[in-house]
Amino acid sequence: MRAVVYEAPYRVRVREKPAPAIEHPDDVVLKVTRAAICGSDLHLFHGLIPDTRVGTTFGHEFTGTVEETGPGVRALRRGDRVVVPFNIACGTCFFCARGLTADCESTNPSNELASGVYGCSHTTGGYEGGQAEYVRVPFADFGPMKIPDDLEDEDVLLLSDVLPTGYQAAEMGGIQEGETVAVFGCGPVGLAAARCAWHLGAGKVLAIDRVEARLRMAERWAGAETIDLRKSGDPVAALKDLTRGRGPDVCIDAVGLEASGSAFQTIAGRKLKLVAGSAIALSWAIHAVRKGGTVSIVGVYGPPANLVPIGVAMNKGLTLRMGQASAKRYMPHLLAHVREGLLDPRGLITHRLPLEHAPRAYELFDRKEDGCVKCVLMPQE
Amino acid sequence: MAHLPQRGWLGYGVDLGPAARPGVPRERHARDALWRGEVPEPQRGATLLSRSGVRTPTPVFGTAAPARGLSGAVRRLAYGIPEHRAGRWALLLVADRIDVVEHRATRGWWVFPAAGALALGYVAATRALARR
Numbered sequence: 246m247r248a249v250v251y252e253a254p255y256r257v258r259v260r261e262k263p264a265p266a267i268e269h270p271d272d273v274v275l276k277v278t279r280a281a282i283c284g285s286d287l288h289l290f291h292g293l294i295p296d297t298r299v300g301t302t303f304g305h306e307f308t309g310t311v312e313e314t315g316p317g318v319r320a321l322r323r324g325d326r327v328v329v330p331f332n333i334a335c336g337t338c339f340f341c342a343r344g345l346t347a348d349c350e351s352t353n354p355s356n357e358l359a360s361g362v363y364g365c366s367h368t369t370g371g372y373e374g375g376q377a378e379y380v381r382v383p384f385a386d387f388g389p390m391k392i393p394d395d396l397e398d399e400d401v402l403l404l405s406d407v408l409p410t411g412y413q414a415a416e417m418g419g420i421q422e423g424e425t426v427a428v429f430g431c432g433p434v435g436l437a438a439a440r441c442a443w444h445l446g447a448g449k450v451l452a453i454d455r456v457e458a459r460l461r462m463a464e465r466w467a468g469a470e471t472i473d474l475r476k477s478g479d480p481v482a483a484l485k486d487l488t489r490g491r492g493p494d495v496c497i498d499a500v501g502l503e504a505s506g507s508a509f510q511t512i513a514g515r516k517l518k519l520v521a522g523s524a525i526a527l528s529w530a531i532h533a534v535r536k537g538g539t540v541s542i543v544g545v546y547g548p549p550a551n552l553v554p555i556g557v558a559m560n561k562g563l564t565l566r567m568g569q570a571s572a573k574r575y576m577p578h579l580l581a582h583v584r585e586g587l588l589d590p591r592g593l594i595t596h597r598l599p600l601e602h603a604p605r606a607y608e609l610f611d612r613k614e615d616g617c618v619k620c621v622l623m624p625q626e
Numbered sequence: 627m628a629h630l631p632q633r634g635w636l637g638y639g640v641d642l643g644p645a646a647r648p649g650v651p652r653e654r655h656a657r658d659a660l661w662r663g664e665v666p667e668p669q670r671g672a673t674l675l676s677r678s679g680v681r682t683p684t685p686v687f688g689t690a691a692p693a694r695g696l697s698g699a700v701r702r703l704a705y706g707i708p709e710h711r712a713g714r715w716a717l718l719l720v721a722d723r724i725d726v727v728e729h730r731a732t733r734g735w736w737v738f739p740a741a742g743a744l745a746l747g748y749v750a751a752t753r754a755l756a757r758r
Contacts, residue, residue: 252729253729269667269685269686295718295719295722296704296718298697298722299691299728299729300690335686338664338665343653343654343655344649350684351685352686352687355705358709361686371691372688373689383686384666416648416649416650441641443637443638444641445641446639446641549710574649586636588637
């Protein structure tokens with residue numbers, strides 16, 4: 246089969262690979278119909294995540310058609326269309342029973358950081374990703390969600406990660422009616438968080454970025470007021486100005502370890518790798534949020550440590566909430582919103598390319614060229 | 627500002643109450659407090675795990691790119707170090723760079739520097755002979 250293959254930092258190619266097989270009775274093999282490129286894929290693409298092995302296929306946001314089922318699979322049949330949550334979860338372990346599928350202990354043999362994840366570094370289990378013609382999906386009776394006949398694959402593709410992660414980010418903020426929410430980063434997850442904040446009753450939503458197309462998308466798609474970092478160099482001061490000097494009630498970090506805006510953090514974290522990436526967006530969030538407020542973190546950070554002003558957080562009495570989204574938990578709820586027309590995740594997709602053009606797609610998304618917000622690969626076209 | 631008025635935003639406040647939020651409470655009640663979960667049937671081919679240098683097998687695991695070569699040896703060394711030690715992660719990043727070099731060598735990238743070195747050697751040798 247044809248698949249996107251990681252060959253070195255800043256280099257992916259489309260190569261021939263062996264097609265996946267059933268390796269466990271509860272597996273299915275999917276014929277991939279759509280596979281999105283995520284900001285987390287860029288962290289891998291840049292060589293920032295430990296144990297990213299040459300030859301791995303990325304991609305944890307995908308839809309597909311069931312091609313082959315393992316003998317233990319009961320809920321799916323060949324030909325079913327499904328969308329797959331990015332966390333690989335068994336549904337029965339200690340953590341899954343509590344709804345924390347992002348912490349499933351049955352799928353990641355490498356460490357205790359998280360559950361298995363498709364197409365990530367081997368620190369999350371060494372699973373192949375969906376940027377390929379076919380992909381293996383473990384625990385198929387629990388993870389994948391059937392796509393209703395009245396919806397197309399692209400209508401629900403972003404239920405695999407972007408929408409649940411954005412929703413969970415807003416939800417972890419514990420938003421009360423009328424509160425002000427600031428979202429750092431207008432990538433797809435930040436945009437989803439900003440839009441979902443309205444659903445949770447926010448009174449004002451502020452979105453911060455430095456990319457023109459993304460700021461316009463934040464206004465148009467998420468209904469947010471925007472702060473352009475190119476014009477106001479200090480986002481903390483800008484947020485205080487807009488909130489009577491106190492700061493927003495909730496700040497959401499949807500940027501993660503590749504944030505720009507601090508030469509020191511960039512050199513220490515991204516260039517010299519003395520710490521695990523640049524945490525300047527998180528630092529801004531902690532400084533900007535009002536005393537006693539909440540900082541919600543869904544931007545990805547890796548081990549072992551980051552430069553985070555924990556003393557400021559402690560003295561301000563902040564609540565810090567964070568985590569990989571337990572996507573499975575949110576998918577039915579968000580699917581209902583999509584069907585009711587309350588959410589339009591398809592509206593985030595700006596670029597569609599055939600699988601063979603994956604290197605160009607990575608380049609577009611990485612450089613944010615041509616107004617690229619969300620790039621989707623089409624392996625069967 | 628082009629944003630819509632908050633109250634007019636489609637779906638405004640639809641998930642306002644805690645009961646409407648799927649992640650509240652954060653932890654659902656398990657069947658009982660002492661229930662430790664079920665262990666799924668194990669995936670076969672566990673020998674791959676030891677080759678990958680991982681510590682404890684889980685019932686299911688990926689088989690994307692088993693550790694091999696010098697990078698694999700460094701990865702096995704790294705996975706022997708506890709997660710809370712920075713050395714584990716630093717070694718994994720080193721292994722990633724070695725992996726790239728190994729990959730380029732096996733794909734024939736070594737031919738170009740080797741050819742360059744041979745050409746330089748030839749030029750140096752012919753000049754040295756010409757001086758005699």
